[in-house]
Amino acid sequence: MRSAVLTEPETFEFEERPRPEPGPTDVLVAVGRVGICGSDVHYYRHGRIGDFVVENPLVLGHESAGEVVAVGADVEDVAVGDRVALEPGVPCLDCDACRRGEYNLCPDVRFMATPPIDGAFTEYVAWPAEFAYPLPENVSTRAGALCEPLSVGLHAARRGNVDVGDTVLITGGGPIGMLAMEAARVAGASEIILSDVVPEKLERARARGADATVDPSQEDLVERVAELTSADGVDVVIEASGADTAIRSTTEVVRRGGSIALVGLAGEGEIPLDTHDIINDELDVHGSFRFRNTYPAAIDLLASGDVDVEGIIDFEMPLSELTAAFERTDDPSLVKGMVTVGD
Numbered sequence: 001m002r003s004a005v006l007t008e009p010e011t012f013e014f015e016e017r018p019r020p021e022p023g024p025t026d027v028l029v030a031v032g033r034v035g036i037c038g039s040d041v042h043y044y045r046h047g048r049i050g051d052f053v054v055e056n057p058l059v060l061g062h063e064s065a066g067e068v069v070a071v072g073a074d075v076e077d078v079a080v081g082d083r084v085a086l087e088p089g090v091p092c093l094d095c096d097a098c099r100r101g102e103y104n105l106c107p108d109v110r111f112m113a114t115p116p117i118d119g120a121f122t123e124y125v126a127w128p129a130e131f132a133y134p135l136p137e138n139v140s141t142r143a144g145a146l147c148e149p150l151s152v153g154l155h156a157a158r159r160g161n162v163d164v165g166d167t168v169l170i171t172g173g174g175p176i177g178m179l180a181m182e183a184a185r186v187a188g189a190s191e192i193i194l195s196d197v198v199p200e201k202l203e204r205a206r207a208r209g210a211d212a213t214v215d216p217s218q219e220d221l222v223e224r225v226a227e228l229t230s231a232d233g234v235d236v237v238i239e240a241s242g243a244d245t246a247i248r249s250t251t252e253v254v255r256r257g258g259s260i261a262l263v264g265l266a267g268e269g270e271i272p273l274d275t276h277d278i279i280n281d282e283l284d285v286h287g288s289f290r291f292r293n294t295y296p297a298a299i300d301l302l303a304s305g306d307v308d309v310e311g312i313i314d315f316e317m318p319l320s321e322l323t324a325a326f327e328r329t330d331d332p333s334l335v336k337g338m339v340t341v342g343d
């Protein structure tokens, strides 16, 4: 099979590799669509993200879906011919975190495209059947691939305790912010404000249902949110930009007793937050790391049409043009690039 392998920063080489053999509890999937995530681009540019260093050639891509072409002897719930979305993180299911149900916090998780685990920019992937979710007929393979960033958004909305009638501010209108917006809406938010510094992203957010948008490079975010909320502040902030200024402002734009979900990763982890605000205003500040138990909900929401993920896709390019596809994601006005594999 043909695999696109990151051999050094900014270099993909196409290698012929043996098609993987599914183990007894695995499915073999002919990959159909793979989204390009910011973390893929970061590995492509820099060869590392923090302590995760690409030391050996690595296949990137962790937002994937495709068709099952073989199943292991013990697989019962997934069949050849099923189209499936692949959940990219496979935890040990035996440690304390896994036993608590917080499997996204498993220290031994094997996560696609996180060194040394290969991802999905390749023709076939063998993956545990438990983490391959069949897609109903009315959910496309490309939507299935985006169950992954949708899951990040769903988990963030859960971590932020978004409730019916809430006003929610989402800072950052990249794929995660856009899909956190979908998640907040289905969780019951009645008003959603989205901030970004790129005008096209704000336009896109309004077209996708944001009630108001703010460009913090042009206007004061705290003042604008105060205007929009009659000075109370929002019930929930989902921080999905990773920008220092946006992270700092979370405690100022949220109402007393409100909640903050921090998703965006800043260049440096240490960012001052006003602890007096957090204490005096009884703010709930939650980290939001990847996701857990979200794929079934993501697929149901796609099947019912309650959320849209395909509308964030700006372009599709074939695996053979992977370098050009990665280069294209540099355009700040674009939200999501998608790679087609196979037919």
Ligand SMILES: NC(=O)c1ccc[n+]([C@@H]2O[C@H](COP(=O)([O-])OP(=O)(O)OC[C@H]3O[C@@H](n4cnc5c(N)ncnc54)[C@H](O)[C@@H]3O)[C@@H](O)[C@H]2O)c1
Pocket (backbone or CB within 6 Å): 037, 038, 152, 171, 172, 173, 174, 175, 176, 177, 195, 196, 197, 198, 201, 216, 240, 241, 242, 243, 245, 246, 262, 263, 264, 265, 266, 288, 289, 290, 291, 332
């Ligand atoms: N916690 C997790 O599990 C998790 C998972 C996926 C991504 N992430 C992180 O979430 C963040 C968002 O991911 P993405 O893929 O959407 O990234 P992205 O870079 O595509 O989007 C970030 C957006 O924030 C905007 N932005 C920049 N400065 C801003 C500011 N001051 N205020 C508001 N918006 C601003 C950018 O214009 C961009 O549209 C990244 O930091 C990423 O590393 C975290």
Ligand SMILES: C[C@@H](O)[C@H](N)C(=O)O
Pocket (backbone or CB within 6 Å): 037, 039, 111, 114, 148, 149, 152, 290, 291
């Ligand atoms: C969750 C996933 O999308 C993210 N890029 C990560 O590697 O953690």
